[in-house]
Amino acid sequence: MKQFEITDDFYLNGYPFKIISGAIHYFRVVPEYWHDRLQKLKMLGCNTVETYIPWNMHEPQEGAFDFTGILDIRSFVKIAGELDLFVILRPSPYICAEWEFGGLPYWLLQYPELTIRQSCPLFMQKVGNYFDRLFKEIGDLQLTAGGPVIMMQIENEYGSYSNDLHYLNSLADMMIDRGVTVPLVTSDGPWGDMLENGSLPDRALATINCGSDVKQHFKRLKQFHGRKKPLMVMEFWIGWFDAWEDSKHHQTSVTEAANELDAILSEGSVNIYMFHGGTNFGFMNGSNYYDKLTPDVTSYDYDALVTEWGELTPKYEAFRKVIGQYTDLPEMDLVTDIVYKSYDRQFVSEKVSLFESLEDISSKVTSVSPVSMECLNQGTGYIYYKTEIDKAGVIEDFRLLNCMDRAQIFVNGKHLATQLDQEIGEKLTLTLAASDSQLGILVENMGRVNYSAKMLHQKKGISDGVLINGALHTGWDIYSLPMTNLQQLDFSKPYEEGVPAFYKVICTLDEVGDTFINMTGWGKGFVVINGFNIGRFWSVGPQQSLYIPAPLLRKGENELIIFETEGVVSPHVTLTDTPNLG
Incomplete structure (x- = not known):
């Protein structure tokens, strides 16, 4: 039986082992192409693949689990093993990953007493229910059971979110209680208090996430370790993601990235983030929020070594040359036939x-006041609110209260205004020609925030109501539009x-x-x-x-x-x- 240990270094079967890994998210790639992307990773000279596990995909509604098709993580890990690749799994409840709500399921927001990512008993109960099911899928894939999985991550960049070490210890206990026997790791930025806030030095190897200045960051990591431990960049950011309204697709210097890779491998181990980014299919893109809401685009190309659509890049060739200085490069023929067609x-x-189709693709809910998507067991997509206004004339104060993310306002089926993010809540003036006007509001969830304390307030749709001349308007028909039918x-x-x-x-x-x-x-x-x-x-x-x-x-x-x-x-x-x- 193979053994993987972390002491003063990484050891595989008693011999020092340099992890050369690349990130591929199985849920961002159609299953038919998993072998192709993993084979290209192997050809690069990598010995390991890393992937997040998105809780919100595997438990989209509470208690309803899915591990089929694009979510068949067992098959993905087994294909990696067949290619003699080891696997790093990151099954923490939160993944970030520029993914809807950072991988947390929307239905957590249905519990007002629940606090995410802290020692909240209700949150931990929900995580435990998920782990009960998840580890039935991945437990026997660990190296200790004859599988390819060599490490698992407890939480993700927790040091930039909070400092609840009891929460981290509880997660580690939950994983071990469910049969995790491979070494545990954490990963955090090397800046400020992030390592102190997010690490469990006695239980898990602390690793860092960064994209440059690796030599300097490794000095910080050594200082944090206090004694000799393996150095690893768990996320070596070699590109970046795009948001809607960015001026152009993000691309980074091939030479600078290759030089940083060499710097990492000269001292430690690496996981290239991303080796292959893939696609934010459906409505699963996340958003960031600093000065304003910035939803991520559908492509998660990330300027990675392999493009969103699977082609090798100049950065791939440059990285292969660097990796070839540290390990033998395999020669193999690609077995997946991929062609590109123009039609x-x-x-x-x-x-x-849409307004003619509401009854076909949704079931009307009547409510005194507008309610959020979450109140109607809806996670993503759109929601439409409709009401009657029985007065003609000018409405001088029309406002949406606590509405997210993008609202289009219609009067008698005609578009009146669109409000996005911070514009929502601004006062509008409406002129109604008739005493029986119909008001409609189409609200889009553009992707829940996946990073920072903004995650604490991510209910979508209209939560507090609609003001008409200073008063809350009542009597609404509401149509959930997840667009799945x-x-x-x-x-x-x-x-x-x-x-x-x-x-x-x-x-x-x-x-x-x-x-x-x-x-x-x-x-x-x-x-x-x-x-x-x-x-x-x-x-x-x-x-x-x-x-x-x-x-x-x-x-x-x-x-x-x-x-x-x-x-x-x-x-x-x-x-x-x-x-x-x-």
Whole structure:
């Protein structure tokens, strides 16, 4: 049986072992391509793969677990093992990862007495229920049981969030109680009090996350260790993520990144973040919040060594040269056949307005006041609030109270205003021509914040109400719109220009390959291909095309549904073999 130990160094079967790892998130890559991405990692010279585990994907509704398809972590780990790769798992309840709510499930917000990421008994109970199920999937994959998993992480960058060491110790106890026998680690930034706040030196190896100045940060880590322990950068940031409205796609210097890698490997071990970023499919992108809300785009390309769509980059070749100075580089032939196809223009064949479709894809809930998504057991997507106003004339004070993230306001089906983030709550003036006007408010969850104390307040939709001339308005019809059942749309119903609507495109394909749907000419929304939500688009950029992996397509007829909210549309889309990340 193989053994992996952490003392003054990493030891595999009694011999010093340098971890050369790369990050691949299985939940951001279609399963058919897991082998390809892992094989490319092996060809780089890596001996290990690292992945987060997103709680909100595996338990999307409380007590309902999913470990199938793109969430089949067992298969992902087993494929890695078949390629003689070791695995680092990061199963902490919080992952950050530029992922919706940092991987925490939205339904935690349904408990007003629950505090996330601290020694809150109710939170720990929910984590324990999740761990009970999760470790049935991964427990026997540990090296101690003959599998490839050599380490697990307790929490993620906890030192930048809080200093509740009792919470960290409780998580470690919970993992050990559920059969974790491989060494435990923590990872934090090397700045300020982060290592002190987020580490358990007697129970877990402290590692650091950074993208530059590694020599200096290793000095700080050595000082923190106090005695000889292995040095490791658990997240060596070699690129960065993009947010909507960024001026361009983030890219970093190949030479500088390769030099920093060499600096790391000369003293310690590394996990390259990201080796391959993948895609924020569906509505699972996270957001950051500093001066304002900055939701992440659909692509998680990250300027990684392997692009979002699987191509090797100059940075990959530069890193391979560096790694070749520290280990033998394997020669192997790729076995997954991946081609890129251009299918040219595909025209819209049918369309229907959202307001005509509400009863088809949602069930109306009546309420005295507006309530949040979470109150209706909804995690992501959109929510629509509708009410009647029985007076004509000017409404001088119209305001949305505690509403997140983006609200579009309609009067009698006509768009009046859009408010985003900090604009929400600003006073509006409405002029109503009739005494029986209908008010509608479409609110979009643009991705819950995944980092910082802003995570404490992430209920979406309208939580506190709507003011009309200074008074809270009552009597609402509410429609949850998670957009998971678009097969129920009736395209024979009416369509109106200038309002949110659904558009159907039928693509008949003779051959199937990876492709990119260019959304130039469209406003804001998301795209579903054969029932699979490939993610959001927005004309503000920088991303202008969405990646469609070939396994999501089929020979013959493919159904593409576009939901667009701004009334900015084109009669067609273009499927091309060239991506446009901006």
